[in-house]
Amino acid sequence: MYTFALKMLFGDSARFYGMLLGLAFSTLLISQQASIFVGLMSRTFGFITDTPSPDLWIVDPAQRFLDDNKPLRSTAVQRVQGIEGIEWAVPLYKGLLVVNLPDGKRQMSQIIGIDDASLIAAPPFMLEGAVTDLRKPDAIIVDERATRREFMMQHPPEGGPPRPLRVGDTLELNDQRAEVVGICKATQTFQSQPVIYTTYTRASQFAPRERRMVTMILAKLEPGADVHTVTEAITQSTGLSAYSSEQFVAKTLGYWMRETGIPINFGTAIVLGFFVGIAVAGQMFYNFVLDNLKYFGAMKAMGASRGVLLRMVSLQALTIAVLGFGLGIGITSTFGLTIPGERLAFRMTWQIPLIAAFAVTLICTASAALGMWRVLRLDPADVFQG
Amino acid sequence: MQARDPSSCAVRARGVEKVYVTGDTQVVALRGADLEVHCGEIVMLVGPSGCGKTSFISIIAGLLARNGGSLEVFGQDPQRLSSEARTAWRLRNVGFVFQQFNLIPTLSIAENVAIPLILQGGQRRSAVTRGAEMLERVGLGGREGSSPTRLSGGQQQRVAIARALINAPRILVCDEPTSALDGATGQRVMELVAAAGRAPDRAVIVVSHDDRIYHLADRIIHMDDGRVDRIETPAHRSSHV
Numbered sequence: 001m002y003t004f005a006l007k008m009l010f011g012d013s014a015r016f017y018g019m020l021l022g023l024a025f026s027t028l029l030i031s032q033q034a035s036i037f038v039g040l041m042s043r044t045f046g047f048i049t050d051t052p053s054p055d056l057w058i059v060d061p062a063q064r065f066l067d068d069n070k071p072l073r074s075t076a077v078q079r080v081q082g083i084e085g086i087e088w089a090v091p092l093y094k095g096l097l098v099v100n101l102p103d104g105k106r107q108m109s110q111i112i113g114i115d116d117a118s119l120i121a122a123p124p125f126m127l128e129g130a131v132t133d134l135r136k137p138d139a140i141i142v143d144e145r146a147t148r149r150e151f152m153m154q155h156p157p158e159g160g161p162p163r164p165l166r167v168g169d170t171l172e173l174n175d176q177r178a179e180v181v182g183i184c185k186a187t188q189t190f191q192s193q194p195v196i197y198t199t200y201t202r203a204s205q206f207a208p209r210e211r212r213m214v215t216m217i218l219a220k221l222e223p224g225a226d227v228h229t230v231t232e233a234i235t236q237s238t239g240l241s242a243y244s245s246e247q248f249v250a251k252t253l254g255y256w257m258r259e260t261g262i263p264i265n266f267g268t269a270i271v272l273g274f275f276v277g278i279a280v281a282g283q284m285f286y287n288f289v290l291d292n293l294k295y296f297g298a299m300k301a302m303g304a305s306r307g308v309l310l311r312m313v314s315l316q317a318l319t320i321a322v323l324g325f326g327l328g329i330g331i332t333s334t335f336g337l338t339i340p341g342e343r344l345a346f347r348m349t350w351q352i353p354l355i356a357a358f359a360v361t362l363i364c365t366a367s368a369a370l371g372m373w374r375v376l377r378l379d380p381a382d383v384f385q386g
Numbered sequence: 387m388q389a390r391d392p393s394s395c396a397v398r399a400r401g402v403e404k405v406y407v408t409g410d411t412q413v414v415a416l417r418g419a420d421l422e423v424h425c426g427e428i429v430m431l432v433g434p435s436g437c438g439k440t441s442f443i444s445i446i447a448g449l450l451a452r453n454g455g456s457l458e459v460f461g462q463d464p465q466r467l468s469s470e471a472r473t474a475w476r477l478r479n480v481g482f483v484f485q486q487f488n489l490i491p492t493l494s495i496a497e498n499v500a501i502p503l504i505l506q507g508g509q510r511r512s513a514v515t516r517g518a519e520m521l522e523r524v525g526l527g528g529r530e531g532s533s534p535t536r537l538s539g540g541q542q543q544r545v546a547i548a549r550a551l552i553n554a555p556r557i558l559v560c561d562e563p564t565s566a567l568d569g570a571t572g573q574r575v576m577e578l579v580a581a582a583g584r585a586p587d588r589a590v591i592v593v594s595h596d597d598r599i600y601h602l603a604d605r606i607i608h609m610d611d612g613r614v615d616r617i618e619t620p621a622h623r624s625s626h627v
Contacts, residue, residue, distance in 0.1 A: 011492020303477025
């Protein structure tokens with residue numbers, strides 16, 4: 001009977017394709033919007049995940065998220081270094097500066113100044129040049145995405161057609177010369193500004209002079225040191241807050257989730273996707289069962305048990321759910337693979353297909369349950385009523 | 387009327403009552419209906435709308451519970467069985483021909499005919515083969531792969547008859563089998579029911595308003611106001627209860 005159940009489903013082609021597209025569209029909306037949301041949110045803490053070496057991120061207690069810079073005194077680095085359980089502590093500069101391109105274009109960019117000696121917090125992936133090239137005079141490393149977009153030179157100094165910024169080119173940061181010594185790959189920032197790496201000392205020279213130049217302190221725990229004990233000690237002796245990478249990601253993410261309208265905007269689209277599924281696919285499946293009720297009734301009269309009929313409806317619901325979900329998630333994946341990540345924040349984590357599958361299952365279960373209820377309530381004698 | 391062997395009684399109903407209750411409203415459909423149908427016999431249950439014919443055959447077929455009276459169908463009271471056992475009993479013993487055919491349009495006609503066999507646990511492939519053979523018996527050989535929607539009303543009813551007979555039921559229940567058909571087609575369909583359904587170990591009960599097919603019955607049972615009013619034979623339609 002299960003083959004017949006599937007034939008009943010596939011045979012009603014108009015309704016079958018309607019249900020299939022409804023569920024696929026619902027899955028697409030849910031998974032695509034969720035993936036963009038996750039991608040966008042990932043950009044808010046991308047620098048933290050791009051910098052795996054420190055165990056602790058030490059910032060001003062008033063700092064609410066990664067980019068909410070509250071500069072620290074430079075002496076704080078030595079004070080943190082002196083705390084028991086700290087293997088090393090280095091300063092980090094992170095700020096926005098205006099970059100002048102050789103062709104006269106100006107571009108606000110994010111400058112990251114890493115410790116001169118250790119080069120801790122250097123870019124995670126180098127595409128050209130080496131991190132140690134930062135020790136050369138005026139050296140900077142630029143992220144690859146920016147070389148093709150914001151730093152694309154429309155009028156190169158040597159003439160010729162527009163070309164991407166490349167190693168050897170010079171820029172001006174706050175009216176000071178900087179030479180590109182390397183191209184790296186870095187996670188795109190939330191505001192999509194170009195990212196430029198240089199040393200802490202050079203970044204301090206590029207940046208307008210301020211009394212406090214250390215944006216945050218990165219520290220490594222000694223082997224066997226207890227994170228909780230060390231962070232408590234940092235807070236007590238310096239008045240600063242210390243977070244593990246996971247905690248700092250959570251704090252940053254929490255700020256964006258709580259303080260901005262982004263989750264509501266994306267959440268609305270996701271909920272909309274769910275209701276589209278209910279309204280289109282769920283209702284169509286319920287109508288499909290209603291339209292077939294007389295056949296189920298005839299089968300019930302002929303001797304089909306309740307179990308057989310319920311399994312037939314369940315199989316139909318499961319089949320349409322699997323096909324609709326598969327098509328929807330396939331379209332979402334194609335979309336994610338096709339659209340370049342620099343244009344669209346898209347990150348489909350393993351939880352997203354699970355959430356979409358759960359939503360589709362819920363839609364199909366609800367409509368199938370309603371249909372089954374009608375099938376169970378069906379009086380086989382009704383088939384004689386015409 | 388010729389005396390019959392009591393052991394050959396297919397259906398024995400005595401004082402069957404049925405009341406439908408909807409809220410405070412009670413509708414009495416059967417007020418003590420009596421009926422005996424013998425093996426090898428074709429009876430027609432006739433009467434005005436609302437006289438209780440459909441309720442009576444629904445009770446006999448084990449689809450509906452009665453409120454009073456007694457019933458034996460081949461020695462078994464279907465109401466004494468559990469719901470699951472009654473479903474299985476229907477599957478083994480009762481064949482149905484519905485007024486609206488109830489053929490599933492997305493299945494081939496052979497697959498439609500095969501449904502009772504598959505419900506009995508038969509393999510789909512062999513059941514469909516048997517379905518095709520059964521279709522040949524009702525004059526639809528070679529069309530087993532067709533969709534029901536491509537057949538005329540008379541052909542669809544022949545498919546429904548094949549479906550009703552495929553598992554060799556002991557009682558065949560037909561509800562207005564000719565009402566959706568024109569006169570000539572209805573006549574042919576009823577001749578088919580009579581030919582295929584009549585067997586020494588089987589009884590056929592047909593509910594019908596169509597007096598053009600009464601001559602195919604052994605007896606005509608007239609119902610009125612929830613009771614059997616009188617019984618006729620086609621040849622002698624004036625006999626009374």
